[in-house]
Amino acid sequence: MKAKQINLARAQLDATLEQFRSLRPIAPPRKGWIRAIRDALGMTGEQLAKRLGINKQRVSRIEQDEKLGNITLKTLRNVAEALDCEFVYGFVPRQSLETTLRNQARSVAAQRMARSDQQMRLEKQELSREEKEKVLENMITEMINTMPRSLWDER
Secondary structure (H helix, E strand, C coil), rough: CCCHHHHHHHHHHHHHCCCCHHCCCCCCCCHHHHHHCCCCCCCHHHHHHHHHCCCHHHHHHHHHHHCCCCCCCHHHHHHHHHHCCCCCCCCCCCCCHHHHHHHHHHHHHHHHHHHHHHHHHHHCCCCCCCHHHHHHHHHHHHHHHHHHHHHHHHC
C-alpha cells in the first residue's frame, strides 16, 4: 500500500476508533461478562450449557477462562449468540493513530539525528538548536509521507 493510501486509511480508521474512546473506562465485571449477563438474565449454567450444546462443567470452565483471559474469540462469539448478545471486539488506541505514528517517527528521527549530531560535533559542524529542530521536523514529515519499512524496527 502506498503512503498516501496508508495516510488516508489511518485517518479514516482514527475517525472510526474515536467513537470507542468513551468505552475505555468500562471495566469488565469481576465475575466476567458471561457470568454477569447470565446472572442478570436469570439463566443457570445448565441452561446456558444446553443452548451451547455442551455440558454444565464446560460452561464453568468458559466463565473461568474468560476471567483469566484464556478464552478464544470463537467461544466468545458462540456464548454471546447463546445469550442473545452481540459480541464486539476491537482495540481502542490510547491516542490517535496519527499521534502514535508521529511519536514513533520522532523517536526514530531523534535517534538517527543523535548519531549524526555526534559526528558533526566531532567535525566542528554542529547545527544550531533551531536548525536541529527544523531537520528533525523534516525527517518526521518525510517518514510519515514515505512510511519506510524500518519505521517500527526501532523502539
